[in-house]
Amino acid sequence: MKDVFKIGVIGCGDISTRNYVPNIMDRFRNMEIYALCDLNRERAESLAAAHGIAHVLSLDEIFEDPEIDVILNLTNPQVHYELNMRALRSGKHVYSEKPLGLNLKEASDTIALAKEKNLYVGCAPDVFLGAGVQTCRKVIEDGLIGDILSAKVANMYHGPENIHPAPDFFYKIGAGPMLDIGPYGISEMLYFMGPAEELCCYGGIGINPRPIKDHYTDVEVNTHYNGIVKFADGRCASVNFSWDTWGAENGPCVQVYGTKGSLFLSDPDNYGEGSRVHVLLEEDMRDENGKISREKTSHSGEYKKDIPLVFDCPTENRGLGLCEMIEAIKEGRPSRANGEFACHVTEVLDGFNIAIATGKPYKMQTTFQQISRMPEDFVSKMR
Ligand SMILES: NC(=O)c1ccc[n+]([C@@H]2O[C@H](COP(=O)([O-])OP(=O)(O)OC[C@H]3O[C@@H](n4cnc5c(N)ncnc54)[C@H](O)[C@@H]3O)[C@@H](O)[C@H]2O)c1
The missing domain is CATH 3.40.50.720 (NAD(P)-binding Rossmann-like Domain)
Incomplete structure (x- = not known):
């Protein structure tokens, strides 16, 4: 060869x-x-x-x-x-x-x-092959946050029209936040949690026609999604994507919640730079007597710990x-x-659109x- x-x-x-x-x-x-x-x-x-x-x-x-x-x-x-x-x-x-x-x-x-x-x-x-997501996967496999209970994927902002030279296609069939940015967080969630079994979702088009730079474009795709994924073993994850929100403090992120702590990946579209993987552990929420501290749990953000990345990987x-x-x-x-994984990811993305259109849960047909x-x-x- x-x-x-x-x-x-x-x-x-x-x-x-x-x-x-x-x-x-x-x-x-x-x-x-x-x-x-x-x-x-x-x-x-x-x-x-x-x-x-x-x-x-x-x-x-x-x-x-x-x-x-x-x-x-x-x-x-x-x-x-x-x-x-x-x-x-x-x-x-x-x-x-x-x-x-x-x-x-x-x-x-x-x-x-x-x-x-x-x-x-x-x-x-x-x-998901980059250092950030690989570090998260190691945290999960090492049992640092205990048994995994649920997860959250979110990316909510006011659209990509100011960052691309020819952005109209973002609002046409084949794009929108689910098919364009969804693949990142959804792939990572599936990589952590395993195959999806069923989805439900509510959402739609927020702004139509959409002002883009010096013109308006007709929006052909949903621009906000509030979804839930149920995995084969009954665990769940919430999924929130939007291009209609101003400054929603909800991502971009993938978060995984376990019995002993939580894992935070700050940017799903990032191969790894600096310390962008954090955990918050139950053991750090205890006071000097070993009791869960109300003071610490109400300021839990201050007790997040950086996890060093498992390997060096250029950011892009x-x-x-x-x-x-x-x-x-x-x-x-x-x-x-x-391809098998990408096919399952594609079915999840499309399944959210089907769930919005039908108002019913969507049953997955593929796995990986x-x-x-x-x-x-x-x-x-x-x-
Ligand atoms: N731009 C980004 O930031 C970005 C990031 C991640 C992924 N992507 C993905 O990369 C892909 C391309 O995105 P882009 O932003 O580079 O788009 P783009 O519009 O800038 O470039 C696409 C190119 O493909 C060419 N093309 C289209 N149909 C063709 C055909 N039949 N034969 C030959 N050439 C053809 C176009 O002429 C154009 O030059 C998309 O799937 C997008 O989701 C883009």
């Missing part, structure tokens, strides 16, 4: 230019970018020139080129399914930006085709999941940010195999 895999990138927009292409060129020694492709050829050409990438190809050419091992799909969500399926039909492994599909059918068709062709599918977000490390998938292909084992922790030296070995 070859040591360095050749990547064909489709989509040379914001995330490709800002994160993936520089990261792959600089950080991950098991892959190289062989070719770029974009509907806007000039965009691909200028990115290729900036990084000395040899080939700019059309869509037909990139799928047919026998040199390419993996298609990295960084296009808009509406075309992920079509392009991922085409890549698999042309015999290439796929790593896709999130979501894997706009609904369960698209995601499950994709993993079924990969299985039939004996190819790998991986999917963002891969943030997009592409880590693809890097890990390539090692999995070489070793003939399942990858971690894998437990995903183990990352080796703590993985990131440093791949540099």
Whole structure:
């Protein structure tokens, strides 16, 4: 098996230019970018020139080129399914930006085709492979916060329209807070708690049409969600996402509550920087006589402890999941940010929309195999 895999990138927009292409060129020694492709050829050409990438190809050419091992799909969500399926039909492994599909059918068709062709599918977000989430998982596995009872995922703010050069797509089918930011916290929650069994959710569209910079855009997707996930073993988690709230003091966060303490991850979309994982432990709530202190419990925030991260990981490390998938292909084992997991995540995201539309609980159809922790030296070995 070859040591360095050749990547064909489709989509040379914001995330490709800002994160993936520089990261792959600089950080991950098991892959190289062989070719770029974009509907806007000039965009691909200028990115290729900036990084000395040899080939700019059309869509037909990139799928047919026998040199390419993996298609990295960084296009808009509406075309992920079509392009991922085409890549698999042309015999290439796929790593896709999130979501894997706009609904369960698209995601499950994709993993079924990969299985039939004996190819790998991986999917963002891969943030759960970063040092912050990995540290949380170790805290849980080590039993520091006791038996896990429940969890909370939240991300509530006033929309992403001021941070992207062309933001209208955030309010169209395929995006909204559930499909756009939901994959981060939801993946992490599932990574901690296991497969979901049933969901319920209330929500809707808060502001329509939506003022964006110098114009208004029609909103096609729900913009606030108040949901609950029930897991197979009966435990629950609450999920709150919104792009309609000003300064809600509710995230971004993933929190896990155990019998002996609570775990706080301050930013689900972060690979690991400084001390951003905290715990609050029952033992720190006791006074000198060993009794739970009312004074301490009413100021519990002051007793949170930083947990040192289990490994060093650059804050922004997009592409880590693809890097890990390539090692999995070489070793003939399942990858971690894998298609089965992404399919379950997609069903949860879509399930919340179905629950809002029907006003009834949504019963999950898919599941996933437990995903183990990352080796703590993985990131440093791949540099
Ligand atoms: N921008 C971010 O901050 C960010 C962060 C995390 C994940 N993502 C995800 O990354 C993906 C891309 O987001 P973005 O912000 O870079 O979008 P973008 O609109 O900036 O870029 C998408 C690019 O894909 C190209 N494209 C679309 N359809 C194509 C096709 N059929 N063939 C070839 N090229 C095609 C477009 O021309 C464009 O250059 C989305 O799935 C998004 O959810 C984005």
